[in-house]
Amino acid sequence: MSMPALPPGAPQRHIVLPGQAPDGTPILSVLLKRSYRIDAGGLAVQLEHAQPLVPGDRHFGDPMNTTIAHESDHIPFKPATDIVIQANAHAHNNTPVHELTVSVMVGTHRKDIQVIGDRLAKRGPARLPIFTDPAPFTTMPMRYEHAYGGIDVTSDPSMANAYARNHLGRGFVVSDSPAAIDGLELPNIEAPDDRLTPERLSCGHVMHWQRQPMPDGIAWTSKYAQPRASYAGVMPGDRALEAKLRRAYTKAVPAHQQADYAKTALPDMNFAFFNGASRGLVRPYLQPAERLAFRNLHQAGDIITTLPATFPAISLDIGQGPQPGKPAILQTAMFRLDAMEFDLVWRAAFPYAGPDSLPRLRRLHVEIAP
Numbered sequence: 001m002s003m004p005a006l007p008p009g010a011p012q013r014h015i016v017l018p019g020q021a022p023d024g025t026p027i028l029s030v031l032l033k034r035s036y037r038i039d040a041g042g043l044a045v046q047l048e049h050a051q052p053l054v055p056g057d058r059h060f061g062d063p064m065n066t067t068i069a070h071e072s073d074h075i076p077f078k079p080a081t082d083i084v085i086q087a088n089a090h091a092h093n094n095t096p097v098h099e100l101t102v103s104v105m106v107g108t109h110r111k112d113i114q115v116i117g118d119r120l121a122k123r124g125p126a127r128l129p130i131f132t133d134p135a136p137f138t139t140m141p142m143r144y145e146h147a148y149g150g151i152d153v154t155s156d157p158s159m160a161n162a163y164a165r166n167h168l169g170r171g172f173v174v175s176d177s178p179a180a181i182d183g184l185e186l187p188n189i190e191a192p193d194d195r196l197t198p199e200r201l202s203c204g205h206v207m208h209w210q211r212q213p214m215p216d217g218i219a220w221t222s223k224y225a226q227p228r229a230s231y232a233g234v235m236p237g238d239r240a241l242e243a244k245l246r247r248a249y250t251k252a253v254p255a256h257q258q259a260d261y262a263k264t265a266l267p268d269m270n271f272a273f274f275n276g277a278s279r280g281l282v283r284p285y286l287q288p289a290e291r292l293a294f295r296n297l298h299q300a301g302d303i304i305t306t307l308p309a310t311f312p313a314i315s316l317d318i319g320q321g322p323q324p325g326k327p328a329i330l331q332t333a334m335f336r337l338d339a340m341e342f343d344l345v346w347r348a349a350f351p352y353a354g355p356d357s358l359p360r361l362r363r364l365h366v367e368i369a370p
Contacts, residue, residue, distance in 0.1 A: 013050050016316070016364055018355060019076020022271045024236030026354040029076040029347050030314045030366055032328060038340045042305045051343050057223075060143070067144045067168055068220035070334070071276045073345050078331045081286045082277035085218040087297040087337035089115040089140040094299065096136035101192070103295040104218055104281065111280040113216055114190045115140050115296075121171075121184040121201060129181050129198045142297070144168055144222070146188040147215040148196055152206075154180040161206040164226040166215035176202040191216040191279075217278045218297075231273035234266045237354075242266060286330045298337050307333070307344070312368050314348035319363035323350050 014032045021027050035051045036044040053073040060066040069086070083106060091097045097117075104111045117134030124130035140146065149169025152161040155177065163172035170185040180202070187196060194213045203212050221228055234242045246265070253261045275282045288311050294303040307330075315325035328346035335342040 013053050014366055014368065015053055015074070016366065017074055017076045018352075018358065019349075020235050020237045021077055021349065022079065022236065024239075025351055026237060027076060027349040028316060028318065028352050029349045030316055031073060031076075031331070032312060032314060032346045032348075032368060033073065033343060034346075035341060035343045036308075038303060038305045038342070042303070044305050044308060044342070046308075047341070053345070065168070068222065068276070071220045073332065075274050075331065077271065077347070077349060078274045079271045080275055080282045080284055081330050082275050082332045082334075083281040083283060083286075083292075084220055084277050084332070084334045085142065085281075085294065085297065085337060086335065087142050087218070087294070089142055089296055090299045091138045092296070092301070094138050096138050098134040098136055100296055102142070102218070102297050103293075104297075105291075105293040105295075106281070106283055106286070107290055109280070109283065111218070112192050113142075113218065114192045114195065115142075116186075116188050116190065118188065119186040121173075121181050121186055121198075123178045123182055124198070127176060129176070129201050131186060131198060139299075140188055142189065142218055144189075144215060144217050144219060146170065147217050148172065148187040148190060148213045149215050152180065156206075163212065163215075164209050165212075166222070166225055168222075169215055171196055171201070172209075172212065173202050174204065174206050187213075187215075189215075189217055214279065218281060219278060220276050221278055223273070223276070228273060228276075231270035232267075233269040235269050239268070286333060292333075292335075294335070294337060298340070303337065303340075305342075310370065312346060312370060314346070315367045316348070316350045317363055317365040317367075318350075318352060318361055322365075322367065325367065325369065326350070 017029050019027050019029050033050050033053050035047040037047055039045055054070050055074050056072050057068055058070045060069045089102045099116045102113050102115055117137045119134050120132045121129045144166055145168050147169045148171050149163040149166030150172040151167055152173050155175035161174050171187045173180045196213050289309045290307045292305055312328045313325040314328050315322045326348040328348050331347045332345040
C-alpha cells in the first residue's frame, strides 16, 4: 500500500480514513486540510503551510478540567459543516464595558451571544438571591468555562452534582442555601433569549437540570455533554455484529436478569454526534464563496471574509483505477481570529468493500485538484 508523500511546503494535508456512511455503506474518506490568512481587505489567502490534521481531541489544559481547544479532524463523515470560532470577545476601541453582544454571521444566518463581566450571586431578602453588577472588561475568552454550567459541590455534602450540558461552566447550583449561593460565580457567556435570572438560579433538585439555561458559545462542545452524548450508539454497519455479541453475552447473564438485559439494547448511532460546533453553528454543508462575518471578536473591529470561490475535487485509486473525482464536502471551518487565520477540512467519500478488504489493498493514491 502506498501513498505519495506531500512535497515540502505543500499548502495542504490529507489522509484516508475508513468509516461508514449513515446508511452503513463502508467508505474510504479522503480528508483534506488547507489553511488561510484573512488579509486587511477580508480576502482569504491560502497559506504556504497548512495546519496539520488533528488526530485526537486537544484541550486547553488538563482534559478533566478544561474545554476542547481543537476537536479531532479524523472524522470520516459529518452530516453538516461545523463552524467553530476560537476567539476572545473585544470591547470596541478597547473601552471597558459591562456587557456586549458578539455575533457570527454565516450567509444570512446570524448567531448572537451576550457577554457579561464577572458577577457573583449573593443571598438576598426573602430567600431570593441577587446578582452583583457586572465588572467592566475589555476582553473575555469565548470558552465554555465561562458559559453556564459547572459542578455544585456545596448543596449536597455527600456528592457533587454536575450540570449535564456543561460540567466545566459556572453558575449551576441545586439548593438555595446560603452556603451554595453566596459567592457563586455567574456565567459570562449567555444566549440572549435564555439568560440566568435570580428566580431560576437554584434548580431545586439535580434531576431538574433540564429546566436550567442552555449553555451557549461559539467554540467546540464536549462529546460528554448533553444532548450530544445522547446521540452516540451503534454504527449502522455494526448492528449485526452487536446483535451476535448480545446473543453470546446473554448466556453469561443470570436467568432472572436476562429479561432486563434484553431491554437495554444500545441505540443506533445518530451521526449528529460527530458535529461538535456550538448551537446554531452546525450548518448545512457550506458552499464556495460563502460569506462569514464576526462582530466584536477581534480587537481591530468587525471581520468579514468569504470561503474560497472553488472547492477542491478529489479522486482515489485503490488499485482498480482512479475513481471519478468528487467535489469535496466541507466538514469543518475553524476560525482562529486572534491570528486572523482559518482552517478548512474537506471530505470526499468513496465506497469500498469494507474493513476486511483493507489488508489486500496494494494501492492508495489520492489526486487533488485544484
